[in-house]
Amino acid sequence: MDRRMVKRAQQVATTPRDHGSALIFLGTGCSSAVPNVRCLLQPSDPPCSVCSQALSVPPNQNPNYRCNTSLVIDHYSESDNAHSYILIDVGKTFREQVLRWFTLHNIPRIDSIILTHEHADAVLGLDDIRAVQPYSPINDIDPTPIYLSHHAMDSIAEKFPYLVQKQLKPGQQIRRVAQLDWHIIEEDHQRPFVASGIQFVPLPVMHGEDYISLGFLFGEKCRVAYISDVSRIPSSTEHVISKASAGQLDILILDTDTLYKNGSHNTHFCLPQTLETVKRLCPKQALLIGMTHEFDHYKVNDFLTEWSQREGIPVQLARDGLRIPVELS
Numbered sequence: 001m002d003r004r005m006v007k008r009a010q011q012v013a014t015t016p017r018d019h020g021s022a023l024i025f026l027g028t029g030c031s032s033a034v035p036n037v038r039c040l041l042q043p044s045d046p047p048c049s050v051c052s053q054a055l056s057v058p059p060n061q062n063p064n065y066r067c068n069t070s071l072v073i074d075h076y077s078e079s080d081n082a083h084s085y086i087l088i089d090v091g092k093t094f095r096e097q098v099l100r101w102f103t104l105h106n107i108p109r110i111d112s113i114i115l116t117h118e119h120a121d122a123v124l125g126l127d128d129i130r131a132v133q134p135y136s137p138i139n140d141i142d143p144t145p146i147y148l149s150h151h152a153m154d155s156i157a158e159k160f161p162y163l164v165q166k167q168l169k170p171g172q173q174i175r176r177v178a179q180l181d182w183h184i185i186e187e188d189h190q191r192p193f194v195a196s197g198i199q200f201v202p203l204p205v206m207h208g209e210d211y212i213s214l215g216f217l218f219g220e221k222c223r224v225a226y227i228s229d230v231s232r233i234p235s236s237t238e239h240v241i242s243k244a245s246a247g248q249l250d251i252l253i254l255d256t257d258t259l260y261k262n263g264s265h266n267t268h269f270c271l272p273q274t275l276e277t278v279k280r281l282c283p284k285q286a287l288l289i290g291m292t293h294e295f296d297h298y299k300v301n302d303f304l305t306e307w308s309q310r311e312g313i314p315v316q317l318a319r320d321g322l323r324i325p326v327e328l329s
Contacts, residue, residue: 020076021326022323022326023326024073024322025289026320027070028318029068029291031091033067033093034050034065035293039052060100064295066291068093069255071087071088072088073198085110085196086114087114088115088116089123090122090123091120094124095131098128098131100320110129110132110144112145113129115149117152117211118159123152126163126178127160128178130176130178139174143180145180145183146181163178187204189203189236202215202216203217203237203241205227205233206231206233207230207231207267209231215230220329221327221329222328223248224253227255231265243281249282251324252278252286254287254289257270257291257292259295278315283313284314285313285314287316287318287322288317291317297317
């Protein structure tokens with residue numbers, strides 16, 4: 001293994017739970033995740049260097065191995081002397097993320113779930129939520145609150161009718177499935193909601209010009225904006241999180257799907273668009289998510305280090321398993 005890779009991989013280490021809040025990145029990859037399966041089954045000549053690492057470097061030591069984008073907010077309440085765990089998005093790779101990062105970071109359960117949208121990389125792990133809930137063969141447990149838009153609710157009711165129905169139909173047998181308490185939220189930054197003691201402000205963004213996805217603004221002492229799937233941020237949303245409006249963000253977590261230097265992706269930011277947005281919003285720190293196999297973690301972060309020094313805004317690619325201590329309230 002490359003010596004530099006070994007050294008940097010050691011940065012992802014077990015961090016014991018303490019009396020403080022944290023952001024834990026369960027996944028930082030695109031919908032197809034990384035490695036791209038096509039690169040392994042039908043390798044190019046020369047092979048894709050990023051995807052090839054998946055066969056030679058263990059995933060927990062490889063920041064180029066990326067699951068679907070997802071975040072856990074570990075919120076510590078001093079008044080209760082207790083932790084609560086809020087999950088943003090439950091994608092196709094959720095089970096793998098639980099095995100790898102819940103155990104490493106001592107995440108014992110999920111107390112609330114928030115969905116940005118209803119695409120596969122954000123919701124197809126919902127069935128596996130039962131794995132992080134108390135066991136009951138007859139589903140006799142308190143359901144986990146889940147917050148989502150009207151449009152996402154309609155779509156999920158078709159994808160997962162057995163997770164949405166309130167009562168069994170005549171003759172229907174009890175089956176152990178995830179127990180969820182559905183809460184509709186508005187696609188409106190003027191309609192905040194509270195999940196597990198934290199207020200979230202919805203941030204409507206365009207994910208393609210025919211589709212609205214939600215980002216979220218949260219935190220009092222440390223203001224965090226999380227925008228995972230975006231091709232354009234409307235001016236009204238940008239105003240809410242701009243330095244000139246409510247004050248400087250402490251942390252901006254932002255989508256960057258491709259390295260396209262020219263042109264644009266129709267449903268996601270490309271790296272140049274992402275960096276232009278970072279410059280306009282001017283956070284104290286930015287972490288990028290949603291990367292494809294075009295992004296070599298080390299090479300791109302070396303480029304971003306130079307960009308950060310030039311522009312005066314620290315920006316880096318996040319990685320699966322990254323834990324950032326924060327003071328939210």
